[in-house]
Amino acid sequence: xxxxxxxxxxxxxxxxxxxxxxxxxxxxxxxxxxxxxxxxxxxxxxxxxxxxxxxxxxxxxxxxxxxxxxxxxxxxxxxxxxxxxxxxxxxxxxxxxxxxxxxxxxxxxxxxxxxxxxxxxxxxxxxxxxxxxxxxxxxxxxxxxxxxxxxxxxxxxxxxxxxxxxxxxxxxxxxxxxxxxxxxxxxxxxxxxxxxxxxxxxxxxxxxxxxxxxxxxxxxxxxxxxxxxxxxxxxxxxxxxxxxxxxxxxxxxxxxxxxxxxxxxxxxxxxxxxxxxxxxxxxxxxxxxxxx
Numbered sequence: 001x002x003x004x005x006x007x008x009x010x011x012x013x014x015x016x017x018x019x020x021x022x023x024x025x026x027x028x029x030x031x032x033x034x035x036x037x038x039x040x041x042x043x044x045x046x047x048x049x050x051x052x053x054x055x056x057x058x059x060x061x062x063x064x065x066x067x068x069x070x071x072x073x074x075x076x077x078x079x080x081x082x083x084x085x086x087x088x089x090x091x092x093x094x095x096x097x098x099x100x101x102x103x104x105x106x107x108x109x110x111x112x113x114x115x116x117x118x119x120x121x122x123x124x125x126x127x128x129x130x131x132x133x134x135x136x137x138x139x140x141x142x143x144x145x146x147x148x149x150x151x152x153x154x155x156x157x158x159x160x161x162x163x164x165x166x167x168x169x170x171x172x173x174x175x176x177x178x179x180x181x182x183x184x185x186x187x188x189x190x191x192x193x194x195x196x197x198x199x200x201x202x203x204x205x206x207x208x209x210x211x212x213x214x215x216x217x218x219x220x221x222x223x224x225x226x227x228x229x230x231x232x233x234x235x236x237x238x239x240x241x242x243x244x245x246x247x248x249x250x251x252x253x254x255x256x257x258x259x260x261x262x263x264x265x266x267x268x269x270x271x272x273x274x275x276x277x278x279x280x281x282x283x284x285x286x287x288x289x290x291x292x
Contacts, residue, residue: 030182
């Protein structure tokens with residue numbers, strides 16, 4: 001289904017990019033969770049186009065975020081190195097499934113519905129982390145509560161075996177490819193749940209992983225989009241419009257990650273999950289009921 005974006009004012013796309021970048025930098029989630037719901041609401045269903053463009057934008061959102069996270073020592077390199085190869089393999093599998101006949105044509109609305117249901121599940125996981133894993137954000141003896149992490153070389157509660165890394169990286173990568181997201185909405189709570197990593201470090205690690213998964217995922221997804229849409233470059237044009245403001249927003253958001261009190265960061269993360277989940281689920285349900 002082809003949907004024109006001509007009705008959107010450039011300032012609207014700039015604001016969408018800025019919001020996406022700020023959320024991505026702040027929470028380590030890429031920009032898809034703003035871009036896809038916003039375009040679906042303002043323009044209409046065109047999930048494959050939005051995912052193709054959003055995966056490109058995710059890469060550019062992650063770059064300034066990781067730069068700032070590394071400057072303050074928030075990235076845990078050993079964790080990232082172990083998870084990236086697994087997540088990249090999984091993101092390719094996710095993209096291939098999203099391009100299968102299960103989600104072709106009028107069935108692409110199901111991707112939107114899956115996106116919403118996925119976020120509801122992650123919301124429940126994050127609520128569990130808040131309830132059961134408060135100790136994961138308990139400061140070390142040489143740190144004080146709610147202060148930015150100056151050296152986040154996290155001490156993992158469990159050794160990071162390949163099996164443990166896969167428990168985080170496989171679902172993160174697969175859903176990133178399937179739904180066109182950065183994967184941070186899953187990578188952040190799973191790192192906290194399985195690896196007992198503090199929230200700020202989990203966000204920084206997630207941003208670093210997104211650089212790899214979004215790059216590979218964008219190549220595969222846009223390759224399929226070009227073939228299936230007569231070599232249309234609409235996804236590249238849409239991404240190019242969103243990237244500059246998204247990168248600016250990411251710079252601001254990644255700085256706020258290390259300045260906001262941790263309880264506020266948790267609240268923003270959870271509210272963002274729930275709002276996006278409700279909006280996408282409602283939009284998909286309405287489209288299914290009306291047949292449009």
